[in-house]
Amino acid sequence: MQPYVLVMEDEDALATLLSYNLEKEGYRVVVAADGEEGMLQIDERLPDLVLLDWMLPKLSGIEVCRRIRGRAETRNLPIIMLTARGEESDRIRGLDTGADDYLTKPFSMSELIARIRAVLRRIRPGLADHLGPTEFRLLDHLMQHPGRVFSREQLLDAVWGSDVYVEARTVDVHVGRLRKALNVEGTVNPIRTVRSAGYSLDLGG
Numbered sequence: 669m670q671p672y673v674l675v676m677e678d679e680d681a682l683a684t685l686l687s688y689n690l691e692k693e694g695y696r697v698v699v700a701a702d703g704e705e706g707m708l709q710i711d712e713r714l715p716d717l718v719l720l721d722w723m724l725p726k727l728s729g730i731e732v733c734r735r736i737r738g739r740a741e742t743r744n745l746p747i748i749m750l751t752a753r754g755e756e757s758d759r760i761r762g763l764d765t766g767a768d769d770y771l772t773k774p775f776s777m778s779e780l781i782a783r784i785r786a787v788l789r790r791i792r793p794g795l796a797d798h799l800g801p802t803e804f805r806l807l808d809h810l811m812q813h814p815g816r817v818f819s820r821e822q823l824l825d826a827v828w829g830s831d832v833y834v835e836a837r838t839v840d841v842h843v844g845r846l847r848k849a850l851n852v853e854g855t856v857n858p859i860r861t862v863r864s865a866g867y868s869l870d871l872g873g
């Protein structure tokens with residue numbers, strides 16, 4: 669499972685360039701050409717990170733940012749804001765609204781990739797570098813339903829597939845590895861063990 673980046677950008681040429689470069693780096697990319705479409709894409713599937721253009725049709729970048737931060741299930745979604753030169757005061761407002769980082773256009777692709785990695789590493793440590801494919805699928809599944817408790821059997825079906833024979837204990841082993849990857853000193857681990865029920869992911873608890 670590749671990290672999924674949602675690009676909200678109305679300039680076709682830039683959107684194409686972003687997709688091409690991000691896909692080359694191993695990210696899965698979806699482009700939304702306006703704020704409303706972007707919000708629909710988020711409802712469809714929760715991205716790992718949003719690249720958000722400041723000046724967007726229908727819903728502005730700042731409004732999208734506000735809505736993302738205002739909803740429990742997307743409150744911690746990493747956002748990198750893309751602003752045009754001369755929007756310096758806007759960019760401060762962008763950070764006030766809750767963007768994790770910002771880049772001023774024009775920017776280099778290597779700069780952008782470095783920022784994405786840094787934000788993912790800070791917010792979901794381990795996600796960018798250290799997750800095995802099973803841990804990635806596990807995290808991906810849990811992230812699509814934050815707060816919901818999954819039994820080991822449900823996780824086996826969702827992550828390994830119902831036609832594969834794997835012991836329930838295997839789930840514990842991989843959850844353990846995922847927990848370790850997500851562990852940051854001084855923060856509560858987002859993966860919760862629910863006694864005799866299973867596991868759930870709590871974001872921003």
Ligand code: CA
Binds near residue numbers: 677678679722723724
């Ligand atoms: Ca724009």
